[in-house]
Amino acid sequence: MAAIVHRAPLAAQAAEILLGRIRAGEFVLGQRLPGETTLAAQLGVGRSTIREAVRELAGKGVLDSRQGAGVFVTALDVADDWDTVLRRASITTVIEARIAIEAEAAALAAERRSPAQLRALRAALAARATADPAPEPHVDVDMALHRLIVVASGNEVLVELFDGFVPRVRTAMVDMLKIRPTASHEADHAAHAAVVDAIADRDARRAAELSRAHLNTLKFAFA
Amino acid sequence: MAAIVHRAPLAAQAAEILLGRIRAGEFVLGQRLPGETTLAAQLGVGRSTIREAVRELAGKGVLDSRQGAGVFVTALDVADDWDTVLRRASITTVIEARIAIEAEAAALAAERRSPAQLRALRAALAARATADPAPEPHVDVDMALHRLIVVASGNEVLVELFDGFVPRVRTAMVDMLKIRPTASHEADHAAHAAVVDAIADRDARRAAELSRAHLNTLKFAFA
């Protein structure tokens, strides 16, 4: 990740040093940092450079500066970037988390889906059946259908979680389909149709079970 | 959310304006922004103010400035802060998402828990029973037990998701306990003990069901 030659501006270096000191526990949460002039002297840079470093960390949510009062620590580290976590995790781990979210979403969707949402699900199901079988378009219509189910759950937190998973899962699925094309499109389509039918029937338990079963086959395809 | 009196520094205002223009599509991804002097003249502020605004957006990952070349757009919006999403969502919505994660985690924990993890669960269960009944300590030992279950699932993505929920759920539970103290501590403890027992017995289905049932009572307590 690190470049061989890296000519980082002084302000970025100063921000890195400050963040390191905060991570190391030199400053506790809510504590006031030394003044700009003090920090500038410590690091041997100008005050405006320190100011830019503080601004950068303020943008990351680690620091907060208040005129007249000082600069305060508001977080002990940068909020973990969601994409980073998912990239580090194995695809089967991600799919397990996806099972948790989608199975519950399918159950909630069965209880709450509106007629309009059901129509949208049926339309997406039809689009999925007739779509371009090439990896990218196929994965996209598939994800669109899965997303509609989560949206029909009426739980915006689940939708946000699902959306966070999409990029990671999408690339993994595209890569897999390029290596090993799906054996049976018919069985795949039947599994999706069964989930939609369970949601149409307002059968929460069956919707969850079918969704879980379908994603488990996906998980084992990667294992 | 907006303060009645808002005395934002010029640099923060400038950052907000620039972000607004990027959101509005005035600049496409990868495009170079006007120079510092130009922007300073446009907004009627000094160069250093513009520089600090750019630094702030660079910290958020929206901009990237390269010496000699210019400032470039690297994202069209700030990555959605997880805390913000959860604060906006109702507590019942958050608990529904928590059910999804913890029920699945309990099932996985039943299949995978190590002897050491089981011992830790039993210890946390005992600590929960004998802990200070005041709201804050009680919620903390409760959350600690729940977290251990998720950790025992062996899925780091689920752990990250759970940790993301903790702050929001913790404050909500503390507030509720201050208003309406738990009716029966015994039933509450029995519910937790049952989940741990199911995990000890390696009964995935029962662990998930008990976990779901317990959190559902919590959900309805808020409704």
Next chain:
DNA sequence: GGTACCTTACTCCTCAGACAAGTTGATAAG
């Protein structure tokens, strides 16, 4: 015509100094 080099104009980067604006704690008056 094509290539390598160089010049030049532009960009961001950093510093120093000055003053404005806000906060905080000590101090003095009531």
Next chain:
DNA sequence: CTTATCAACTTGTCTGAGGAGTAAGGTACC
């Protein structure tokens, strides 16, 4: 003890100057 005032310190902003890097255009050479 309470309240008002003030002084020291903090961050906020602007300006001017020079350093360093980039990219584009021109030029000499092959």
